[in-house]
Amino acid sequence: xxxxxxxxxxxALLASVVVFGTVYSFAQANDEAAVRDVxxxxxxxxxxxxRAEATRVWANDESLTVFESGHANYGWEDYRDHHLFPExxxxxxxxxxxxxxxxxxxxxxxxxxxxxxxxxxxxEAGKARHVEGAGLASSVLEKRQGQWRxxxxxxxxxxxxxNPAATPKP
Numbered sequence: 001x002x003x004x005x006x007x008x009x010x011x012a013l014l015a016s017v018v019v020f021g022t023v024y025s026f027a028q029a030n031d032e033a034a035v036r037d038v039x040x041x042x043x044x045x046x047x048x049x050x051r052a053e054a055t056r057v058w059a060n061d062e063s064l065t066v067f068e069s070g071h072a073n074y075g076w077e078d079y080r081d082h083h084l085f086p087e088x089x090x091x092x093x094x095x096x097x098x099x100x101x102x103x104x105x106x107x108x109x110x111x112x113x114x115x116x117x118x119x120x121x122x123x124e125a126g127k128a129r130h131v132e133g134a135g136l137a138s139s140v141l142e143k144r145q146g147q148w149r150x151x152x153x154x155x156x157x158x159x160x161x162x163n164p165a166a167t168p169k170p
Contacts, residue, residue: 035110036101038141039112044096049089058084063151066153068083068156094119117134
């Protein structure tokens with residue numbers, strides 16, 4: 001092979017690597033944006049009590065697992081009927097947000113870690129009570145038929161400080 005053909009082959013190879021790297025980076029950025037969008041849509045669906053939107057972002061089969069506050073839900077039907085929809089229905093004036101979101105994508109799987117904050121009004125014995133909470137969460141998503149879906153969710157809140165011990169009376 002002549003020196004000029006060798007240089008041309010190397011240049012073509014390097015151009016291919018640059019193009020592939022650019023396409024891969026673009027696809028990765030698109031997937032990260034799509035995952036972020038699904039997470040934000042899940043929060044918005046909760047705020048608006050939008051059951052149809054919640055159904056679009058969560059995996060709707062037995063593969064779904066949700067761990068919150070020491071409780072586990074296995075499968076979409078269990079989570080939807082015994083946790084998500086009842087909780088969405090009982091809260092009003094909800095504000096639900098995520099911050100410090102870190103997303104990692106590998107093929108058709110993504111995972112994210114984040115901080116969450118939630119506030120809203122709940123009715124207890126006919127009286128409205130304002131509640132607030134915050135904590136950490138992690139989520140696993142799968143790309144299914146071109147759409148990202150949440151297949152696992154785990155959230156935890158900081159432990160509450162114990163009540164001060166009563167001081168004995170002299």
